[in-house]
Amino acid sequence: MSSNPDLDNFVGLSAVLTGFSAGDINPPLSPQPVSVEYLQTLQSKVDAALVTQLLSTYQTIAAQFPSDEQAAQVQSQILTDAKMGPVARNIIRMWYLSIWYDGYENDQVSGFSPGTVVSSNAYTKGLAWDAMQAHPMGYSEMHYGYWADPPQPDDSMDGNS
């Protein structure tokens, strides 16, 4: 837990939305936690009242339900909501692809839609790369020849070790 309740709620909600644990997406010792950048992006792009509604809705869910029941609650209370749903889906896209897409309000987003890459730090921490058990294209911390063998099983924190 940090001293920032907005960040705690954002990370908690993001974990449910992305399918990665809070520890995976917000490693406690990370020198450049991308969660902070993403929360700032959310707050700069979306109406403050809607952000507050989103985070407090999640806070209530987290207080009332055990973690294995939170996904169903996030789906029924947030993802199906006309206002919060599109924002939540853009948060998923942001975590996986490091992009804040324009035109999210009407869910009019595709892989070719305009938007903004949050930062180069964020690009290298996109969850899509973890989902493929690879590394960000253009940012390998591996060594020559690693590609000749399958990756380690997908239970590690960052998928590319």
Add this chain to the structure above:
Amino acid sequence: MTEQTNYDVVIVGAGIAGGLAAYKLAQAGKRVLVLDGGPGIPPNRGDYMEQFYLAMAKTPESPYPPYPPGPNSPGPDKQNDPRAVVLDIRSWQTRPPTGYLVQNGPLPFSSTYERVGGGTTWHWLGTSLRHLPNDFHIQTSYGHGVDWPYSYDDLQDWYCRAEWEIGIAADVEHQEYHGLKFWNPDDPTRQKPYSYPMPEILQTYQDKVIERRLGDITLEGQQVTISPTPQARNSIPFDNRRVCAGNTNCIPICPIQAKYDASIHLGKAQNAGAEIWFKTVVYSLDVDTQTGRISGVKYKQYDDPTGPMTKEGTVTGDLYIMAAHAIETPKLLLNSATNELPNGVSNSSDQMGRNLMDHPTQLSWALMPEPVWPYRGPLATSGVESLRDGDFRKEHSPFRMEIGNEGWNWAMNDPWGSVNSLVAGGEFGAGLRSTLNGLFIRQFRFGSLVEQMPLSTNRVVPSKQYTDNLGIPRPEISYDLDPYTRAGYAAARKVAAQLFAQMGATDFTSPNMGSTSLFFYEDEPYILNGAGHVMGTYRMGHDPKQFVCDANQKSHDHENLFFLGSGVFPSVGTANPTLTIAATTLKAVDNIIKSVLK
């Protein structure tokens, strides 16, 4: 105004051809000047990497100056050094043209290039196959295309030298197919064995799964085999550069320069005494009407990429070398037309700018029945070379099948495509993660590079209507695929489907019927993709009526004008052109040093 510079050699273009030529000529003690329209080479690639990371579309051009392609880039009429970019291909029919190339169709020319120190080698893949012996005489052997003025045996030694200059990783024993022979270039008896400078790059796990699943299969009378690809990336430390770390990003940019790019030979050329002027756009050549010799090169300079011209001038030399590749070179020579030479410089054949070719690239993509773990390692480490040659070349173009190692990145814009479509479909959380994982780790594609036949109507001319910010005409292009090439494209698609079936893979290939790159062959739809290979517009051959330059790459019209690059290729085979650009450059420059400037 003319500067009395009096260089021995003036080279136009600072890519791999210009860089190698400048290096060899400067080493031989010649006074060399290289002119390039683009900005110079940055002290490190950090800025390029940052621009790449922040680019919304990770296209081949995305890391490079002066602007990342996209809606925020100034239009081509506002830039001093604009270039063709992938994002403009979709809107090729728009008028006024939104892209640098003015495309007349009926199909869009779909390859792009950089105008920057080091040229397009910044984002080449690094594939370094030799042309096959039969590629040099396809007209004689198969009744199609145009023969080269010399044979594979005449270029073999220069291939070896090019492989050592660039740094190619390969094992000869895996490259001896379709009659390819290798021998030590310093041995006139051709008996001594040859070795590439580095051992071959380890194949990916995916390559091995494909090899196992294909087993024994014969197509068009050929045993299908998976061959490790010769690559210009380091498998061991070479030329003070480190080994490949598998960034899976050869295109658009290798973060660690484990892949060769021409900035290396530009640096060597400078160390050997060559001068390079960047942000210097050559737009015309002067010809001495008495002697027919080139007498100067006219240029315009700028500081700011969209700012005003800062200087205009002419430089002179004894000898002039055009190394500005197959679009800018003919544009500039045709733009040099005068009353005395109304068809432009070096164009008595009327072939300058004609026979523009690419390797049209058929993409077929599938899900494998087991994980193959793509997106790890170099972008491609193996290929199917079996159908690059055979008697079928009497009926349709041959092709090489590149085994892509980036899943559906090229084919379907992944990971951006699949993440977005799944999120739009309501997936989230653990289900989303698991669905994506199941997709990504089984994705696979073939990219089949088809030999394109020369057509005189496939042509580059300087636009009469559209210019860049310096007032220099932009390239205007007419482009189509002939039936023989289309038949090769269709055959490549069919073979990919057969190989998928053989491997138990699920074929997902489907042409986008709304695409502006759609074409048909025998009523079947196909999508045209470019390979980034710009070739053929100032072809070499013996007959001055049919060819722009001779076998020494000297202009048939002007004694002191030479041509380098893939523009000299009379026909293009199926090998990615860069290695052959390097080999032909070394051969031509050796002749210049020994016989012309002696």
